[in-house]
Structure formats: structure tokens, C-alpha cells
Amino acid sequence: MSQTVLTIPLAKQAPLKEHYQQFFVPNKSPYVVFAAKKNGVMITAYTSGKVMFQGNQAETEAHQWQSLASGTVPGKKATNKKAGPKTGLLPSGFANWSVIGSDEVGNGSYFGPLVVCAVYAAKEHLTALQKLGVKDSKMLTDVQIKQLAPQIEKLVPAQKLVVTPAKYNQVQPRYNAVHMKVALHNQALYLLLQKIAPTKPEGILIDQFTPEANYRKYLQGEQHPVTDNLYFITKGEQYHLAVAAASILCRAAFLEALAEGSREVGLQLPSGAGAKSDQVAAELLKKGGLSLLGNYAKLHFANTKKAQDLAKR
Secondary structure, eight states: OOOEEEEOOGOOOOHHHHHHHHGGOOOTTTTTEEEEEEEEEEEEEEEEEEEEEEETTTTHHTTTTTOOSSOOOSSSSOOOHSSSSOOOOOOOOGGOEEEEEEEEEOOOBBBEEEEEEEEEEEEGGHHHHHHHHOOOOOSOOOOHHOOOOOHHHHSEEEEEEEEOOOHHHTTTTSHHHHHHHHHHHOOOHHHHHHTTTTTTOOOEEEEEOHHHHHHHHHHOOOOSOOOOOOOETGOOOOOOOHHHHHHHHHHHHHHHHHHHHHHHHHHOOOOSSHHHHHHHHHHHOOOOOOOOEEEEEETTTHHHHHHHHHHHO
């Protein structure tokens, strides 16, 4: 079981408390602000400002809060002190380099696939990508994303990997969330490098989801490890259009798969992992049990148990 501890001042803990409110578990310690359990990860926020994440996906869960953290507890498996966004980690002028960028979507959503995409944005295509309106997918509507994706694929080389929920459930017992994403990012990068050969990018930028040392540790078990010219930074889409384009392609593929799944089951499959997901999952359980639900949802999420309880009522 992995463990990550972030230092988040009490004044900045409100977003965490709101985010995890529906996952609260009892804790009577006077030193605990709140305790919650989400997707098998135990989150404990202390009055000291320390926030502890414990579980197989602790690093992934903690990663989303690194922008709030002011420091970490030394000696833990993953720390934002090393993994946080620092422009100094990228060479001067990096935004204008010919770069492969990779990103993923769907890791935190109960329904839908896990999608990883790599894009090669050569310097001669950067202006065209800007004119298309390529930027952080979180700043775009779903309609804009669906319109942009095919235009990006016509303009620049890309490699997309879509892991359906059924495949995810088959693989997940052997791979924790971080290991699975490392394997997928590496495979997307390897395949894209084959596509553009003999051209070589000046750099490869991965939207960081785990410390570099941890990423490289998991790489050791891959058949075709891509190890050269790698750069890691959180919010990578802000530093190069290659990552921004990759995030758009990922999101478009995820939305398409979610829409297709919704048509197949006759229910609107929601994104995310909130209460609505529990309700829809309960309906699917009534229709076809775990075998049906497993075709559309990541079964190791805590939502499955909640859905089973709802289906019994």
C-alpha cells in the first residue's frame, strides 16, 4: 500500500473538504479535520495541515491537490516537492520546440474508458494549432472538443490508446492505477515514435501524474521503454501545445465512448464518480448484474459497493 503526505494549510483545505464530503467516514480524533475513503484510498486531513493519502492509488489521488500544497513530509513514496510544476524543469524556449506530448483522460471516472494519447507537434505546426484554438481541454466545452479533435488529427501525427472498462477490469488486479498509466503512456509514445520515424522530437513532455523516479521504475518492466529526452511537469498543457492537443483528443475519445455506452444501455452514463454514477450503476446491476456493469464501469471503484447497496433496496 502506497502513502503520500501533502502539506496543505488549513486555510486552503476547503476545496478538499467539499470534494470528499460524500465520502466522509467517522473519525473522532481532535486532530483530524476530516477523514474520507474514495476509490479505495483513505484521505485524512489533520489540523496540523498535513493531508495523508493511503492506498494503491494514493499517488494519483494526491496528485490533483499538489497545486494547493506548500510542502511534503520527507521520506514518503511520492512527494509534490519533486513532482510539482516548476518552469525551471523545462529548458528555455521549450514551448517552441518540436515535441511529443502525452496525456490521459478517464482515470477518475467510474464509467467510460481510460484514454491515453500522444501527439507530435513539430515547431512548424505550432502556429496552425494555435489558430485552431488548441488549449487546455478544461477550458473548452465538450462541443468545442468534439469539433477540434478531427482537425487536430488531420494536422499532426497522433497515437491514441483506449482501454475499455471490460479490458480495464481484466488488467486492473495486476496493475495499480499509476503502473497502468505508465504502461499506456509508454506504449503510446513508442508507437508514435515508430509512426514519425526517422524524425525525432526535440523532447517528450508527459503530463505528470507520478514522480519521474516512480515512472522510470515502472518503465523497467515494459517491452519497449521510451527513456530518452523525457520531461515531466504537471499541467503540461500549459507548457506545450503537444500536450494540449493530446488532452483534447483524449477527452473527445472519452466522450464518444461514454455516448456510445449510453446508447447501448439506454441510460445516460455520467462522467466522474459521484452519486449519479451510483444510481445509474444500480440500474445496470438490476438489468444484468456485475457482468453487464463491468462492460461500462471500472468495478474496483467504491461506486460498485454503493450501487450494490442501492440495487437491493
